Amino acid sequence: MTTSLVNNPTADNQTIIKPNYPRNCWWVATTSEKVGREPLALKMLDMSVVLYRKEDGSVAALDDRCPHRWAPLSSGKLVGDDIQCGYHGFTFNPEGECVRIPSQPQIPSRCRVRSYPVVDQPPFVWVWMGDPEKIVEGPPVEAQWPADPNYSSWSGETLAEGNYMLLKENVLDLTHFGYVHATSFKILDWVGAPTVMVTEDRVSFRQEFIGCNLPPMFAEVTAIGTEKKVNRYNYGSYVSPALNVAALDIEDHEAEAGKRKNFQFRVIHVTTPETPTRFRYMWFGGFDIPDMDPETLQMCKTLTEIGFAEDKAIIEALHRNIMEDPRHLDYPEIIVQTDQAAIQARRKLMAQIEKEKNG
């Protein structure tokens, strides 16, 4: 039996890909800097959510649907810590309770919207979309390093058509570098399968390149150049349905006296499904080099944007194959050794969804 990327692979012409995201999970709504004193409308896990910052700086997240005539609350405005609907002025506090109906003094007890637990843990704002009784400690701390002054980082966001797991699987099988990114990242030696480790809460991979050359971006940032032989240690993890992380440690064992011998490059891949067939991809890249010069930083950002646009293009192309080909998911899927990490991640996801379904 295939472990398809959807939790129900039965072809159904209307909804070929069904929701495959657990709700009892910390999901990233957006980056912390994007939430301010203007209502911010977002779609996540099929729901419309409005986020805003209260006067004390903390973040509120509410259902973006007024229970009166169903207008989006985000079309209204903030009044202190409350949000006022832009249609008839009903006003809700950060807990989702209606505190004012301009046309009458009585407020029906059912007049409220759902309020979601939020953690603002820069660089991301995380939201708990599931059962508040099942809330787990978190969100994962692995995405916090961009706030560390010892790193210089850059970031980006894109909206992609496809199931979010396609991206998560993409970043767990990096043998696509030599093809998808042949002219951008130029990492052409990633051919074999990495070592895969599965623990209770994550799936990790590791691959070592001993006595190799550095691809251009790394050669330039570290000033090691493309000619010198160094060691590269690549590793990464599926941390949760919302988060994958990756890193590359560079070891220049013949570094001249006074020069740095070790460098670390890190990446965060955050995926937030808007629907089963569309997701937001938010990413950070960075080096453990404080205050990198702006030109080098811009070069890294531009190159990463080009590379990740290449990932988006291939993912959207295979998504079209799933959706438009009348065979949909009823098509062979050949699994080879380099797919191990992705397959293990699928299993972890399915187990989490199954567990949630069974209460």
Ligand code: FES
């Ligand atoms: S729809 Fe919001 S107040 Fe009427």
Ligand SMILES: [Fe+2]
């Ligand atoms: Fe890629």
